[in-house]
Every structure is written in structure tokens, then in C-alpha cells.
Amino acid sequence: MRKIVKGAISILLTMALSMPVFSMAACAEDVPVVEVPVTIGISSSYKPTEDYKVVLKAVDADCPMPEGSTDGTYTMTVSGAKTQNLGKIAFPQLGIYHYTIHQEKGTHSRGTYDSTVYQMTVSVTNAANGGLEATTIVYVNNVNEKSGSASFSNSYTKSSGGGGGGGSSSSSGGATTVGGPGVTEIADPEVPTTTILPFDIPLALPQTGTLWWLVPILALAGIMMFVVGFVKGRRNSEDEEI
DSSP: OHHHHHHHHHHHHHHHHHHHHHHHHHHHHHSOEEOOEEEEEEOSSOOOOOEEEEEEEESSTTOOOOTTOBTTEEEEEEESSSEEEOOOEEOOSOEEEEEEEEEOOOOOTTEEOOOOEEEEEEEEEEOTTSSEEEEEEEESTTTSOOBSOEEEEEEEOOOOOOOSOOSOOEEETTEEEOSSTTOEEESSOOOOOOOOOSSOOOSSOOOTTOOTTHHHHHHHHHHHHHHHHHHHHHHHHHHHHO
């Protein structure tokens, strides 16, 4: 009989000790967890690759925060345009919690970044099954349509720099100016007009080293003039004697 009583007491003690464990496990399963989707979009045709930083900030000091937060601020990096969830937030207690979500300005020199600031409210209430449930509302200045997510639209402008070449070209009188003033390229050089003479004469003074061919011509001309003059002089003398 004593053995039976001892066995029953052991079973009861074991069940009593186990109840808090089961109760804690049930409570852990009933704690709601919130993950807010954030969408980064690019509205321009030029879509460079950039890392975007989305910041979640707690309005109140008692607001639960995702793991990795510091002083009520959690920063998430999104690589490129896509949708990514903010860190998980667990809400173990009843209450209404307020947050803000915004995107930090990027670093691209030709980027225009969405500066919208979203307000997020998480209401934690009792669920029908005895646990807790969380309702998340994300909105902008109490005006925009409420939802459970946030989105940011960014845009970029293309570089206005043109191609190489760098200079204007103009044409005047057969010459083309290339690359700026003072640099001229002759496209179609004009042929100088030639004057036709009855005999060839040099158009310019002969240079040193080119006079040798004139010497015999001048000498021959001088001899001929001397002979003609001498003959005429002899004839005149003979006529006078007669």
C-alpha cells in the first residue's frame, strides 16, 4: 500500500513540476511577431546598383525592437530595388506601439531619393484562443491608404556628357576648321592660276646653285651682239670710203 501511495505522489509531483514548462511553451507560441515588408523601387530608366538604408525608429521607449537595434533605432540595408522585410519584432505584452519608417538619402550624385516618412502602429490585443494577436497599420500623415507595408520610389538622371570630338567644324573657302580656332585643315586646296608666256622665264629670282645654266646663254648673247655690232661698223666704214 505504501508503495502505491509513494508512486502516486511521485506522479503528481512530476506533473506539477511539468505544468510551468508547458505553460511557458504555450505562451511563447502565442507571442505575436511582426515583420513589415519594405519595397525599394526605381522609377527612372537608368537603374544603377546601390545600397539603400531603411530606418525603423521607436516613438516610445517601451516599444519592442528587432534584434540588432541600438537606442530604439534599427537600420536595414537593401541592396538594389526589391522588397525586403524589416527585422522581426516580438510583442509579448498588450499595448499600442508606435514607430516611424524612413529611407536615408543615398550617395549617388545623380540620384533623387524618396523622403517619405511612414508611421507604423502595432496594436496587441487578446486573441480568441487565449493568446495575443498583433495588428499592424502603416500610413503617412493619417491621410494615405493604410496598409501593412512601406515603399520608397527613387529615380536617377543619366549623365549629360556627350561623346568625344570636342570641337565644332566649319567650312569656308575650301578650308575646314577642326578642334578649335587656329587649327586649319585644307580640304580642297585651290590650284594657282598659271600665266602663259611666249617663252619660259623664271618666275622668281634664281637661288644660289641654280645660276650656272644662265652663264653660257648670257655669254653667247654677248658674243652675238658684239659680232653684229662689229659687222655693222665695218660696213659703215666701207661706205664712207667709197
